[in-house]
Amino acid sequence: MRTVRIGAGQGFYGDSLLPVLDVARYGDVKYISFDTLAELTLAILEKGRRKDPTAGYTRDVVPMMRNLLPIAKEKGIRLITNAGGINPRGAARAVAEVARELGLSLKVACVTGDDIYDRLDELAAQGVTFADRETGQALGDIRDRVLFASVYLGAQVVADALATGADVVITGRTTDTAQFLGPLIHEFGWARDDWDRLAQGIVLGHLMECSGQVTGGNYQVGWEEIPDLHRIGFPIAEVSEDGNFVLTKAPGTGGRVDLKSVKEQFLYEIHDPTTYITPDVICDLTTTRLEQVGENRVRVSGTTGRPAPPTLKALLGYADGWMGEGYISFSWPNAYSKAKRAAEIIRKRLEMHGVQPEEIHEEYIGINSLWGALAPEPVDEDRVNEVRLRIAIRTRNKKDCEILAREFPPLLLSGPPTASAVAGTPQPRELMGLWSTLIPRELIEPYVQIQVEEV
């Protein structure tokens, strides 16, 4: 049976650029796929694009390609990334520019058609309601505050882009799994209704899309024994034509592939395990078999799939006020009590300024900043050597956030004792709401385009 090896490059915008070099050099792979877009990422990219219209893609694609392209070219590895974000053409241009600088000949394919920001009114005129996917609530006045709107495209567009012979495929908002299933469809010619093989390909993509999270990173219990995380090996899959595969990593790298690491990623952020919905197939993850078949080798087989849905998911981001914050630390004795007193002072100062936030959030770093009300209170305050207070507010205007931040430094002189490390006045941050909705595929897919640029 034919097999192909595929590796993972990055699990999010900002992931390390080093592990992918080991995948390329020592992984013996034909494809390297990147998933750079979390839900939050489009919000970050939109803020960037407002400051600079040529931005809107994940900027680290440039240094990444600079290091990776020479190796990929030499070994004939093809690269697939959704680094395009909300500006795939911009990303493709930037990658082509890197190839030019390096003197490499390169074919870059760019997929567009996911961005529906400019089509919202047209789609509404065709009867699309943009009702919230979960609550059914209408978009209403949020329409006027929409900052980006992208549809999740599936693996078929990636396979089509590879069919152009491209060395590098750049997409915008494709699903996390599309970059991984796409090469398998291209390589093995899986049919659009070969649901079980497609489902296996989705599981492969899902296991690999978060890079080190399947090879020993974020390993919840037993993390102390995971070797050499500084040189963690990103996942590599050996895939058979029938869709079954072995998940592994490059020889000589750190981390670990075992049943625990694979299971934790297997169910990560998937919601209903019987119905993992993608544009390509609906997967039943309760049918998958995982077996350890060697050191750092886990075999994955048996996933069943059901027909793909008639709709595609779209994600809209809209402006939703401002967040202001301030920080201050206190030392022993009574560090926690002092920090709580400081919080009271800040709250009263906000009242004196007439600031009425929609929400005030109080956290004590070292005590409860991660778990909130689930964190146990310290039994013996004497054992708490320091506590850092953080107060964050949500307001409709930026000015209120600046007022909050400005009230922290005065506490150094006029608040409880042993205060320090105020860290200036943090800048207000614009908040974004996310709106998830479903759109009939036939209103999106005819608009997908693949442009190829040769350097």
Add this chain to the structure above:
Amino acid sequence: MARRIRLIEICHARSGDKGDASDISLFANDDAAWEIIRKHVTRERVAEYFKPVATGPVERWEVPNVQALKFLVHGALGGGAPRSLRSDNLGKTFAAALLRMEITVEE
């Protein structure tokens, strides 16, 4: 005899986000642990535990092929990552919070 244990003694876990819901997977370390968590880590028990931080309901699924329970804790992330005021806006540490939950088991 009944004994109180923390879930971390018999399980591992991982959590992430989707919108305003915290998505938590709880994995049994072995067959015995699987029988225990299936029976004791109910939807109601988890909803009660996360009540101080969640505004919505809890959903629960059993995933027998990997001996795991999947929970969705709605309304736990302060409105969802890009508008949340929480430091842990993605709920990455809620898996550990669940592992700290205690249950009573029969010896």
